[in-house]
Amino acid sequence: MTAPEPGRLDLGTAPPGVEPLDAARLAEGLRVHTAGLADAAAGLDPATPVPTCPEWRLRDLVGHIAQAHRWAATLVRTGEVGDVPDATRTEPGPPDAWPDLLREGAAELVDAIEGTGPGTVVFTYLGPRPAVFWLRRMLHDTSVHHADAAITAGVPFAIAPDLAADAISEGLELMSAPGAESFKPDLAALRGRGETLGLRPADGPLPGWVITRAPEGFRAEHAGPAATAAADVEITAPVRDLLLMLTRRRSPEEAGAAITGDRALLDHWLAHTAF
Template sequence: MTTLDTARMVEGLREQTAGFARAAAGGDPEAVVPTCPEWPLRTLVGHIGQAHRWAAEMLRKGEPLAVPDPGQAAPGAPAGWERWLRDGAEELIGAIGQVGADTEVWTFLGPRPAAFWLRRMMCDTAVHHYDAAATTGAAFGIAGDLAADVITEGMELLASPGSESLKPSLVGLRGRGERLGVRPDTGDGWVVVRSPGGLWWERGPVEGDAVVSGAVADLMLVCSRRLPLGDPRVAVSGDRALLEHWLAHLAF
């Protein structure tokens, strides 16, 4: 349900890769990433460049490939990180152009258009851009349309058929019709419904048993579990415990 066309997703991947590279530049390669405490900065950088190349290779080969180990990535010396990251993003963009954005390919949720991987990598890069900034103290920024699509993609992943088999803890998010809202300060928001059969969601005016409100970029960080509900940049109304329980199960 992305509202972004392929050209904007390409542009977004370039924007967020460049932002990630700027945020990582000059950082200590061994600095612990506070939002991914099992990784040093070098591994975070390696993960992004490695993931872009992995997705590109899958598209070119037309078959699934083993998920690579970020600890085995080789981003090289920090002075070369920016070029290495940019090259990885361009490799993925080139593979999308070669295969065709609408061509069905393998994904972990079943056959999807190849643009699935462009979007998946753009969203992953955006969230990890924040992680790099949190590590080095750099400024973080993301356009509103990209931040909104990161939230939408997350909702789609959580509610997709087969998601519970990939992440069994999602069963714990089933409920009795409770409604949770994510309300941006401009435009429509997101409403998640916890039904007995699983999650479903919709875009539109936000009403719910629990609502988190704020700027869309900050809501993206809440939904990716980077920004706590107690942060002054966001406001919570309704059943806070319901939101806390939902966020505790959001990692995909």
């Protein structure tokens, strides 16, 4: 098997029938998790601190998502790249208006993607890419912040396995993309000499991932159980919990992860991928 270049997740190694999510599935997921965030935030004090985003209050979380969806929609629709909204300076209005504010922003983005066409090439911070990039990016940003709201409210967080798996794949793609270290200098610490981490979903037939730390940067490949077990450290958990662990919403212990091999490699990875 030829190793992929850094910034590329080799979907060709996934088991038969596992395909990248299409625009319709991404749009469905965006609606579900936007509504989930709104439901989790309902009835809470807007000034409630968000424990998984220590610098934010609940109103910052809601304002960030509401404005991010609209910002991405404007970019897709007009091609204009406006200033990225600052969550701590975004006022989402009264809490009873939050559900409509959030749902309308998600609908605006979906409409922009459908109107422009998912394959239309637009600006992204990784270079020109199809507009569906922003639908995928906003879905996964929203789903993780849905988890933040759920953790803040003390209510369960659920995510479909295909969406959780795609969120992990996207995160690996973004962090290993050329130029990512200029946004997040800590990523340079993930260069290595061939050390490997295996991520193995414990639920269903989903493929896992093997991350290889090379001198030029890390690369990620889809992999089956035999390959993840052969890694220097293998982390096994339901895919939802792998996502929460990798985004540092839960520690490995809180995620119920089974860890085999060099635990220090995992701890180093988590320490240098925090955003």
